Amino acid sequence: MERIGLAPGGKTGEVLAQDIAQKFPQLVTITKATHNRLYAKVDKAALVPLCSYMKDNLDFEHVTCVGGVDWLEEKKMQVVYHITSYANKVTAELVVDLPRDQPEVDSITPLWGGANWHERETWDMFGIVFVGHPKLERLLNPAGTEVFPFRKDFVSGRRV
């Protein structure tokens, strides 16, 4: 199918998905790929290698969003990355599963500076630690807050 607005020389999401699946056969699972979207589950260890590969070879220039999901019953946390390629007009959604009692993942801020505040906010709200982040401090809550308000076991109520 001819894709409307395909960038000259750009690749579709399916092509990029094949490329990634070939490069990381075990640690990355492509869940879905369409012409402008790409969904993948990524092992924690493969995140930074995958991201640098995407940045250097597949023209992903921009981190749109980094967010967290708390799965209380499954005892896990997820970090969801949306990374966009302007050259290919493709947005990739990478999901990383983390154990809930030790949510730690490598920071991608050294690759894309735009991830800085997103990761900081995710830490602020979910308590997910981004190893290697240049300034992992409270962003929206005042310094000294001891709770992570977006966790499911957080009891809402007045504190100030």
Next chain:
Amino acid sequence: MDLRLAPHAVAMSSSEFLSWSGEVMDQLMKYTGAKKAVDRLTAPIWSWAIRNATVPLHFGIACCALEMAAASGPRFDAERLGMIYRSSPRQTEVLLVNGWVTAKLRPDLRRLYEQMAEPRWVIAMGECAISGGPWYDSHNTVQGVDTFIPVDVYIPGCPPRPEAMIDGFMKLHKKITKEMKGTFLND
């Protein structure tokens, strides 16, 4: 005041002399009634002038700030009533708090209030600024601005319409007229 110090005035240091003479003048004005007379004469002029220049600080916090913007647009044109927004707290009379105040913002808002020159007024616009409003249960929202700065006028609504905001300023005008601060603003 100690007028008996007058012979020593020549021997005082400049700062000593300034504080002493200032005090003397103050007390003289007060006890002769000159202060009252001056206030009586200047208060109408001053309150008229202050009323016509209720310059709010241009500090939009949340959704109510959009109503503030709408009020200064051509349809409501709040500028004709003296509500001209300035961006520096030193140049403003009114602190218009329009939106939720988070715990992180609270010290900065307090500082903005303290940076404003007297006479100054505070208007709490919208439920959030009045009492926390929709965020009554939030972990990070201050439950009302009046918990840390004195508020003169409350404008209820979520958000208040621009008419309501202008009405709030009219209430403030009434308050200014009633208070009748003269040249000696401090008492």
